[in-house]
Amino acid sequence: MIALEKVTKRYGRQTVVDEVSIAFGGEGVTALIGPNGAGKSTLFGLVGRLLQAEAGRIVVDGMDVASTSSSELAKILAVLRQDNHIAARLTVHDLVEFGRFPHSRGRLTLHDREHIENAIGYLELEPYRDRFLDELSGGQRQRAFVAMVLAQDTKYVLLDEPLNNLDLRHMTEIMRLIRRMADELGKRVVIVLHDINFAATYADRIVAMRNGIVVADASAREVMRPDVLAAVYDTPVDVREIDGKPVALYYG
Amino acid sequence: MLDRTPTSTLAPVRPRRTWVGVLIGVLCVVLALTSLFVGVSDVSPTSVLGGGADGNAAFLLVASRIPRTVAVVLVGASLGIAGLIMQMLVRNKFVEPGTTGVSEFATLGMLVTMVFLPGLAVVGKMGVAAVFGLFGTWVFLRVVRVVPVRQLVLVPLVGIMLGGIVGAVTTFFAYRLDLLQSLGQWSQGSFATVMQGRYEFLWIAGLMVVIAWFAADRFSVIGLGEEFATNLGLNYRRIVAVGMVIIAVITAAVLVTAGMIPFLGLVVPNVVSLIIGDNVRRAIPWVAGLGAVFVLACDLIARVVRFPYEIPLSVIVGIVGAALFLWLLLRRRSRAH
Numbered sequence: 001m002i003a004l005e006k007v008t009k010r011y012g013r014q015t016v017v018d019e020v021s022i023a024f025g026g027e028g029v030t031a032l033i034g035p036n037g038a039g040k041s042t043l044f045g046l047v048g049r050l051l052q053a054e055a056g057r058i059v060v061d062g063m064d065v066a067s068t069s070s071s072e073l074a075k076i077l078a079v080l081r082q083d084n085h086i087a088a089r090l091t092v093h094d095l096v097e098f099g100r101f102p103h104s105r106g107r108l109t110l111h112d113r114e115h116i117e118n119a120i121g122y123l124e125l126e127p128y129r130d131r132f133l134d135e136l137s138g139g140q141r142q143r144a145f146v147a148m149v150l151a152q153d154t155k156y157v158l159l160d161e162p163l164n165n166l167d168l169r170h171m172t173e174i175m176r177l178i179r180r181m182a183d184e185l186g187k188r189v190v191i192v193l194h195d196i197n198f199a200a201t202y203a204d205r206i207v208a209m210r211n212g213i214v215v216a217d218a219s220a221r222e223v224m225r226p227d228v229l230a231a232v233y234d235t236p237v238d239v240r241e242i243d244g245k246p247v248a249l250y251y252g
Numbered sequence: 253m254l255d256r257t258p259t260s261t262l263a264p265v266r267p268r269r270t271w272v273g274v275l276i277g278v279l280c281v282v283l284a285l286t287s288l289f290v291g292v293s294d295v296s297p298t299s300v301l302g303g304g305a306d307g308n309a310a311f312l313l314v315a316s317r318i319p320r321t322v323a324v325v326l327v328g329a330s331l332g333i334a335g336l337i338m339q340m341l342v343r344n345k346f347v348e349p350g351t352t353g354v355s356e357f358a359t360l361g362m363l364v365t366m367v368f369l370p371g372l373a374v375v376g377k378m379g380v381a382a383v384f385g386l387f388g389t390w391v392f393l394r395v396v397r398v399v400p401v402r403q404l405v406l407v408p409l410v411g412i413m414l415g416g417i418v419g420a421v422t423t424f425f426a427y428r429l430d431l432l433q434s435l436g437q438w439s440q441g442s443f444a445t446v447m448q449g450r451y452e453f454l455w456i457a458g459l460m461v462v463i464a465w466f467a468a469d470r471f472s473v474i475g476l477g478e479e480f481a482t483n484l485g486l487n488y489r490r491i492v493a494v495g496m497v498i499i500a501v502i503t504a505a506v507l508v509t510a511g512m513i514p515f516l517g518l519v520v521p522n523v524v525s526l527i528i529g530d531n532v533r534r535a536i537p538w539v540a541g542l543g544a545v546f547v548l549a550c551d552l553i554a555r556v557v558r559f560p561y562e563i564p565l566s567v568i569v570g571i572v573g574a575a576l577f578l579w580l581l582l583r584r585r586s587r588a589h
Contacts, residue, residue, distance in 0.1 A: 050479050074485025081479050087343045088475040088530035098473055102485040106469035106533075132529055152484070 001025050002047055002077075002156060002190070007056030009042050016042045018212035019056070024205070025156050029182045030190045031203035031220075035233050038209040040192045041082065044160050048079030060156065074102035078149040082161040082192075086133055092144045093129045096120055099151030119151035123177060139170030146174065150181065157181070159191045163198065171195070175202045196237075196248050200224045208232045221246060269527050276541040280325070283548035287321040288313065290552060292560045315448045323451040324443055324551050325544040327506050327513065328520075330457035332543025333464050334502040335517025336524075336535060337495045338389075340475035342396060344407045345525065348517030349385070349503040352411035355512055356418040357388025358503050362438055363422050366431055378453055378508045385500035388418070393492070441511035441566035443551055450509065457505040460498045461540060467494060468533035475530060513547070513566060515573025520546055522580050546572075 002025040009017040017039040024030050032040050045051035047058055049065050058065040060077055078099075086095075096119050100112040108116075120129055123143040133141055142162055149157055159178070163171045179202050181187045193199045199206050199220065206223040208216035210232050216223050223229070224246035229237040238249040289296055295317055299309040335348035342352075349355045361384025365377045372380070392411055399406050426435045464471065470491045473481050481488045506513065524538040550568040557563055 048479075048483060050482050069485075070482060070487065071485035074483065079479075079483050084477075084480075086476055087345065088340070088472070089525050090472070090476075090530055094472070094529070094531045098469075098476065098480075098484065101469065101473060149483075 001061070003059045004043075004047075005057045005059070007043075007046060007058060008054045009039075009046055009051060010054050016212050017046065017053075020212070020214055021056075022207065022214050022217065024190055024207060025060075025188045026205065027182075027186070027188060028204035029179060029202055030188075030205045030207060031199035032190060032192045032207050032209065033194075033196055033199050033223075033232065034209035034215075037211075039212040040209055041160050043209070044079055044081070044158050044190075044192065048077065048081075048158060049073065050079065050081070071102055074152070074154075076154050077156045077158070078152040078154040079158040080145055080149050080160060080162065082164050084145055089132050089134065091130050091132055092125050092136070092147070093120070095133065095144050096125075096129075096147045096151045099148035100153075102152060115151050115153055119147040122150060122181075123147040138165050139167070139173065142166060142170070142174060143177070146177065150185075150187075155188055157187050157189045159189065161192050161194065163193065163195065171198065178202065196224070196229065200246055200248070210234075224248060272527055273538060273541075276538065276545055279545045280541050280548065283545060283552065284321050284325060287324065287548055287552060288317045290555055291317065316446075319448045319451050320443050320446045320551075321548075323446045323454050323509060324547050326451075326454040326458050327443075327510050328516065328544035328547030329540035330454070330461050330502045330543075331506055331513060331516045332520040332539040332546075333461045333536065334499045336521040336532065336539050337464055337471055338499050338517065339521055340471045340530075340532060341393070341492055341495045341499075342407060343475060343477060344404060345522055346404065346408040346518065347411055348515075348521075349499060350512065350514045350517060351408045351415070352389070352392040353414035353418050354385050354388040354392065354499060354503050355507065356415040356422065357391070358382070358385035358500070358507050359435070359438055359512070360384055360418055360422045361504070362507065363426055363431065363435060366434060367425075367429060374450075374453065374508055378456075378504050381507055382500045382504035385503045386496055388414075389496045389499055393496070438507055438511045440564045441513040441569065442554075442562070442564045443510055444562050446509065453505050454509055457502045460502050460505075461536070463494070464498055465533075465536050467491070468536055471495060472530070472532040475532070511566065513569050515569060515577055516543060516546060519573050519576045519580065523576070526580075 001023045003023040005021050006019045007017055008015065008019050020043065034040050042051065046053050047065065049070060060073065063073065065073065096116050097108065099119065100108060100115060104112045120126060123146055125143055125147055128136060128140055133144060136144065146162065162174055166174065175198055178189055178191065182189050203220055206218065206220050207214060208223060215232055216228050224239055226237055226239050229239065229248060235250065239246050240249060293312055295309045295312050300313055338347050338349065338352065339345055358381040361381040362377060365372050365380045369376065392414060395410055395414060396407055399410055426432045470486060473484055473486055474488065474491050478488045520543045521539050524535050524542060528534055528538060550572055551565055554563050554565045554568045
């Protein structure tokens with residue numbers, strides 16, 4: 001499990017994550033939801049040691065993130081941030097290969113190559129493996145990034161808004177793949193989502209944040225209630241049952 | 253299955269463009285051989301082998317032509333690599349030591365040694381220049397941190413301005429101290445004075461290329477950005493520091509032996525990037541080879557155009573490099589629209 005104990009992060013005088021204590025990363029998919037500026041991405045940054053917390057402790061499977069070597073953590077925890085801008089001209093294969101870096105340190109064994117092949121196959125990137133990233137569509141590029149963290153072969157996979165800038169088809173495609181990764185490969189996926197209906201459909205557990213604190217943490221069905229969602233997003237949200245599934249309506 | 257050796261079977265098929273690579277290799281060898289036998293004195297394979305009693309041709313070959321050719325190859329290869337590494341560190345295709353103030357800082361270092369330590373051996377001069385270059389790299393990376401990564405053209409502009417300021421300071425003091433002429437020696441690249449005993453520091457630059465090759469994958473990962481690198485368990489700062497040292501030492505070694513050679517670090521990695529991409533491990537031999545070809549060709553032109561006189565290499569490099577750079581810029585634009 002990824003356990004946070006009273007973790008606090010401030011930017012200047014603004015507290016973005018406020019004494020958060022929570023444990024997540026159980027089996028299946030956990031969705032992290034909340035309005036802009038709630039502290040979701042910052043929380044990911046802290047867990048992925050991309051940011052330093054002002055106070056508190058983060059422990060991943062008994063390893064303190066602050067004191068464990070970065071290369072050890074890279075073997076059990078992968079974080080994919082949002083808006084990945086890569087200036088270098090790399091092929092899909094190159095990128096996925098770098099995902100093996102924590103294990104191979106640059107010298108690929110046959111075992112590493114198998115992981116690379118599997119990740120490419122799993123994300124259906126076979127036809128594009130020799131394409132440069134700047135020659136791909138948004139959806140294909142996002143799949144390439146997910147393939148890279150999949151090749152990293154970690155127990156925990158943290159994805160920060162992987163659906164950003166994708167159209168309907170590609171959003172669904174990515175979410176299905178993430179669900180499969182959890183079900184078939186036993187990955188413990190934690191994912192930041194803006195579309196709460198995707199969260200309700202694909203996640204086992206939903207954690208909601210607002211103003212740097214966790215305001216809800218329960219199963220998808222329990223969080224998908226008008227009063228809870230209205231409190232999280234500070235806007236009226238209607239929830240209807242369609243085919244036995246809760247669907248949030250927030251368009252009116 | 254797992255204990256087999258890590259070879260063939262699953263080896264990926266990738267766009268290697270092998271024939272271009274072979275062409276670069278062949279060109280490199282042909283130009284290097286030509287470089288050996290071009291010059292005022294008659295040095296040809298027959299005259300070297302035929303010898304004659306004085307063995308003058310053989311002496312010239314060993315004392316002047318071979319050092320010059322080796323120096324040209326080392327400079328071309330290492331400057332290309334310095335540009336490549338810098339582009340990975342900054343994540344911008346338009347930077348190289350010459351557009352980031354690093355060369356100017358190294359030149360300032362040379363001026364400082366001339367003023368305060370005039371008796372210093374060349375190694376010492378190179379060391380001081382390297383330290384100044386390192387400082388320059390650090391300053392540039394600091395300044396660039398506030399410029400958004402996506403501002404492609406702003407980053408080199410900032411670097412050029414930084415270099416302009418440092419260059420102005422250097423020129424001012426050189427003028428006041430009556431050292432402008434000595435300074436001109438370095439700001440204009442040339443291999444005319446290279447001979448045995450005066451180029452060997454370039455092997456240090458060659459060593460940097462080897463180090464860069466060993467750390468190639470790390471530089472590729474650095475090129476993905478700090479967050480990717482950290483996620484993959486890499487010590488971002490340490491690799492950046494190694495890269496800075498490589499850049500500074502190469503810049504300083506080239507400066508004390510051949511002088512400033514503009515555009516090369518910019519143009520060569522960009523051309524290679526177009527052909528095979530930016531995976532550093534794959535790009536390094538290409539960049540080194542093409543860099544060597546580039547300088548070999550320019551040096552040959554510089555020696556032949558006004559035969560038997562030489563014109564400064566930096567003039568030829570400037571013309572050819574600027575033309576190539578313009579082409580790269582315009583090509584990029586036409587693709588964007």
